[in-house]
Amino acid sequence: MERKARTPATPIVELRHVRKVYGNEEGYTTVLHGISFSVRKGEFVAIMGPSGSGKSTLLNLLGCLDTPTEGQVLIDGTDAAALDSAELADLRARKIGFVFQAYNLLANLTASQNVELSLQITETAKPQRKARAGQLLEKVGLGHRTGHRPAQMSGGEKQRVAIARALANEPPILLMDEPTGNLDTASSKDVMKQVEDLWKNQGVTILLITHEKEIADYAQRTLHVRDGRIEKITENKHRGVHT
Numbered sequence: 001m002e003r004k005a006r007t008p009a010t011p012i013v014e015l016r017h018v019r020k021v022y023g024n025e026e027g028y029t030t031v032l033h034g035i036s037f038s039v040r041k042g043e044f045v046a047i048m049g050p051s052g053s054g055k056s057t058l059l060n061l062l063g064c065l066d067t068p069t070e071g072q073v074l075i076d077g078t079d080a081a082a083l084d085s086a087e088l089a090d091l092r093a094r095k096i097g098f099v100f101q102a103y104n105l106l107a108n109l110t111a112s113q114n115v116e117l118s119l120q121i122t123e124t125a126k127p128q129r130k131a132r133a134g135q136l137l138e139k140v141g142l143g144h145r146t147g148h149r150p151a152q153m154s155g156g157e158k159q160r161v162a163i164a165r166a167l168a169n170e171p172p173i174l175l176m177d178e179p180t181g182n183l184d185t186a187s188s189k190d191v192m193k194q195v196e197d198l199w200k201n202q203g204v205t206i207l208l209i210t211h212e213k214e215i216a217d218y219a220q221r222t223l224h225v226r227d228g229r230i231e232k233i234t235e236n237k238h239r240g241v242h243t
């Protein structure tokens with residue numbers, strides 16, 4: 001009789017014994033002390049911890065924006081260290097979207113142009129870029145703001161443009177570093193509504209740093225970081241397991 005072994009799916013992102021040490025003329029600082037952690041495809045994970053605990057360093061390593069001093073970062077089973085810089089840039093462009101607290105939009109470009117800029121990386125033909133940017137902005141509820149520049153938009157709108165930009169190449173992974181950190185409660189809710197939709201309806205894997213318990217409550221699991229270590233991982237049972 002045939003028996004099929006049930007092998008667990010490859011984690012979409014995985015850290016294995018990751019250490020990060022920064023050095024300057026005054027000496028070395030260990031910012032991450034051997035972190036191992038993995039995220040399943042379609043999972044929503046929050047990262048919490050005091051300021052300076054290593055959250056952004058962790059997220060930047062997960063997003064291959066930075067390299068570990070020791071240990072491995074695997075994206076969909078691929079060891080980032082095995083790739084040259086062009087391959088790594090390609091992996092990042094295809095697999096990972098980033099959203100930062102300060103939006104990081106270009107001030108003299110419109111919402112549409114900010115999104116189009118990301119599309120250029122994957123060589124989408126120019127006439128298609130504008131239409132595609134319009135669709136992406138529509139998706140985050142900003143179809144009526146395509147021609148606005150950042151200064152003409154609220155914080156929540158700017159962050160939704162940043163989300164549209166992050167989604168330009170349909171990455172399966174979205175990394176967000178305090179995306180609601182500059183927003184009031186109402187705008188935070190608007191942004192989290194988009195994040196929720198991406199997770200629930202589009203199967204995007206989300207890792208999100210936040211200081212706020214109310215925001216972390218959107219996630220299925222919360223990784224609590226302290227002094228460069230995982231202090232504990234809590235499950236938000238009411239969120240269930242997303243399949």
Ligand SMILES: Nc1ncnc2c1ncn2[C@@H]1O[C@H](COP(=O)(O)OP(=O)(O)O)[C@@H](O)[C@H]1O
Nearest residue numbers: 022023031049050051052053054055056057058
């Ligand atoms: N490029 C760097 N060079 C030296 N030290 C750094 C660098 N980036 C971060 N750090 C230090 O690493 C620690 C963790 O920083 P960070 O990951 O930004 O924390 P968090 O996002 O939790 O506030 C801090 O003490 C910070 O000063």
Ligand SMILES: [Mg+2]
Nearest residue numbers: 055056057177
């Ligand atoms: Mg930070």
